[in-house]
Amino acid sequence: MNVFLKAIKPEKAPKALGPYSPAVKLGDFVYLSGQIPLNPETGEIEGTTIEEQTHQVMKNIKVVLEEMGLDYRHIVKTTIFMSDLSEFDRLNEVYGSYLEEPYPARSCVQIARLPKDVKVEIECIVIDTLVYEQQMAAQQGGCSSCGGGCDGGCC
Template sequence: MSKQIVQTDKAPAPIGPYNQAIRANGFLFVSGQVAIVPETGALETGTIQTETHQVMKNIQAILEEAKLDFSHIVKTTIFLSDMNLFASVNEIYGSYFTGAYPARETVAVKGLPKGVNVEISVIAVG
């Protein structure tokens, strides 16, 4: 198996023993992203919409470092602090895709890192 670390300073640095993404056998596995602004290290917590946009921008930066875009994503996982946030997150999330959407699951969990409301991980091909 061939395994390559994908890392960019345009997305938040990992806050634990993991990498932003790993490319292996034609797949890119992107670690869960939260709304940390990479330039400042601060959380974007204004509204659920701005929080979700920051998460998607972080994913986009990692995809771009791997020379991919949202059209390469085949699977996403969305973690929410409260399922009542689903419609707002879904609207922002959906605006980053055109055409064929990836497979996905969305779950509400008891807690997320740094007390955020949304975390998203993706798997892309390419």
């Protein structure tokens, strides 16, 4: 048993298809397992086109991130597995609509087959920066000893 590794199993995310966690957290690092276009309510594949399936995958990623209070902006690296790279531009259009600059680093590969014969699977590496964001916000508001009136720094 690894006492430092925490399994993340959101209630609203699709259930794992095997012996794995939807995500695991180790310190500030979060590793999301590959998400496929499973509808979490029905357990069925959502959509038949690359666009429909990519939308569902991105929604599934969002649910896992939200379980930890995180968002797409916390993703630092994705790996995209596609069954047909000729659909690359169509996938990019949908994938890019969920993200903002600076975009995560990314790899994208075509493979012979994906679970349940879906068109796309996306896994992510995420950094939980929430504690650091809170510290920065507190520093920008000033310090408690001067009531924040020191031009953003402590007196």
